[in-house]
Amino acid sequence: MDSEESKHRQSTKSVSAKEGRYANFFQVGHNAFEFLLEFGQQDRGIHTRIYVSPQYARVLSDLLLETLRQHEREFKAKTGADPRPS
Numbered sequence: 001m002d003s004e005e006s007k008h009r010q011s012t013k014s015v016s017a018k019e020g021r022y023a024n025f026f027q028v029g030h031n032a033f034e035f036l037l038e039f040g041q042q043d044r045g046i047h048t049r050i051y052v053s054p055q056y057a058r059v060l061s062d063l064l065l066e067t068l069r070q071h072e073r074e075f076k077a078k079t080g081a082d083p084r085p086s
Helices: 003-016 054-079
Strands: 025-030 035-041 045-052
Touching: 025 045, 035 054, 045 054
Parallel strands: none
Antiparallel strands: 025 035, 035 045
């Protein structure tokens, strides 16, 4: 296998690997063309940055809102508590 093919395989492998990271700290910024979403941990700083177009920021916003509503319907009914952190 030549080095070019090896590089392609490595990049494909890293893209397909899924890694979960915990976040309890968020920042959002924007300009005319994109939104910047930053995720991290309060004591350790930002670990992930994601850039999306305004159109996909809207899709993400709608998806988060609907998922939060579903979560509140399910878990607020079970616990009787407000699921939002204080």
